[in-house]
Amino acid sequence: MTVSALTRPGERDRLIVKLGEVDWFFCLVLCLIAGAGALMLFSIAGSSWMPWAAPHLARFGLCFLLMIVLAMIDLRVWFALSYPIYGVGLLLLVAVAAVGEVSMGAQRWLNLGVVRLQPSEIMKIGLVLALARFYHGQSGKHARLSWWLLVPAALIGAPVVLVMHQPDLGTAILLALTGGAIVVLAGLSWRVIAAAVAAFAVAVPPLVLFVLHDYQRKRVLNFLNPESDPSGSGYHALQSKIALGSGGLLGKGYGLGSQSQLNFLPEKQTDFIFAALAEEFGFVGCISLLLLYAAVIFMALRTAYIAHSHFGRLSAAGATITFTLYVLINGAMTMGLAPVVGVPMPLLSYGGTVMVTVMIGFGLVQCVRVNRYTEVTSGKGALL
Template structure:
């Protein structure tokens, strides 16, 4: 199919053309990462498909199908749904605060009959869509520095505050950083960026001392000195470092990781699965997975670059930023370069909620690619 043919609306709206425009190499890379996760989950369960590996693969297959379906949805539909999705996510976050289910000391879930949902995951997609729609109709001058910037500030800080109150520091940080990256990509003035960075640095000490729960503050202090309580608060990170270091260049071998197989490593199937991978496959295995992650990020950013609409560019870039932050935060966490905040390694870790969010987000990225020639018009501020 030639480019000139794809620019004709009647041609590019055909289903067979849309399917052909999906980046199947991108899809294959996602499958390789999820497959590596299943391999590791099979290993740490004692060479058993249960309780983690089989559900992991079944979920990925289902969510992969959802991603393909979403990639065929016209970008103008995503644009129209941007504010409603954000509004639904915000209402659900308020409901979590009022009637949410408490689990492991945090009130993060809504129980709808037999189904439990985590509204903060909906907000990760909702915020990206809302900011992309807002900036789509904003002039470059207004995006750089104007009173219009109060709108994206409110769009970001409202969910961050509600999520932090649950408390869920990791997700709140991720939402805040994703929103910040999108505002910067939209053309924020470097003067404001510099002032924001300086303000954030100055606010860190009082935020740690007065704005955090006791257990959150303890995590930060443990990050600074994990050896101070090796059998208590520092146990997780010390065991993770042992697993990372003992793997060496090529690892101990598949199924031979003592830290995970003998259950020294906590949360080995979720937050610390990257440390498990390092122990069994060593430096080579870690670099291989990181190359796959880098390939996903590169291809998603390329999709953002080739989009003809500002909404498409920002939406794809926002989803990519969220994914990249997952990888960065989890990798830093297991290596002791960041506090333990409960952020999993996407597609590699066990867990359906984050995987669903990631795959829905990539459905949006693929929709931007498939409908990259779509023209979207909107009024100033894109609030109408």
């Protein structure tokens, strides 16, 4: 759209109407969560905006604008680009396996000179879009139980295997659970679901013993008995639980968390920022934050529910599921209810890649809301 087009009354009025369809209360709650993250990053840095709080706010501001821009796009454009985005993400994951940059023992990034790219983040959006587009054209019978299930199985399995190879257990789990949830929402037969759960339960022990890397296996075993190595592999989980428990009902006070301020709490700005918040604001602070997350999830799922197109429903639900899994996995990891797998708390933790992924997902959710009455077809006229 050109600048002159924006000045024409019809185009300008259409843009204003679309902006009016955005869920601005949803946007406000996102701002509150990101603001809470900035306050915590300011606190654990010793009451300093650097090195975390100021960049966190700047990134959120840019990502917020990106979300609004993406919400203005016609939903049929997202539909047309679904498979290409997935394909590009898959090719980039293959490129990572071949020539990716190794950092801290993991090969997860592509160094493009200007920017370091983590293709697994692209795949989180690409997988949601690809599965939503696939099921958009499928009948209820095929979605329940048929040979067509091999297609979504391949769409999910290929990136999961490539991400596991990097290795990145947390992202692989997110991709597998997100993909599985979309398949279930699309109408998968309960017989298949029960069989898959049983097969997964049987496969977990050999997976842990023979497939996972040594450090990943230690994390899983440490989850079962963190006290077995309190100064080694169990250190993260134990310090997190100490911070959580020491906060009590109302916390020690803003800026007074000893575990985070004295650097006993590892990765306090990313993976364990929720534990730092619990130490300073206690149970009340944790519940308040979780209520904000619950509000975001509820409003996003409501958007998926009111969408007229199957593609819109599944894509909005898929993006929401990804966000929900971030919250659940990080919360469980922080409380010692799940192994430490390096999944941050979205919008609260410091980090640009996860924030970009989450806000692009919410741009898709808001696009579904703005275009909730748009009928998406699978033919050549799907784009315009």
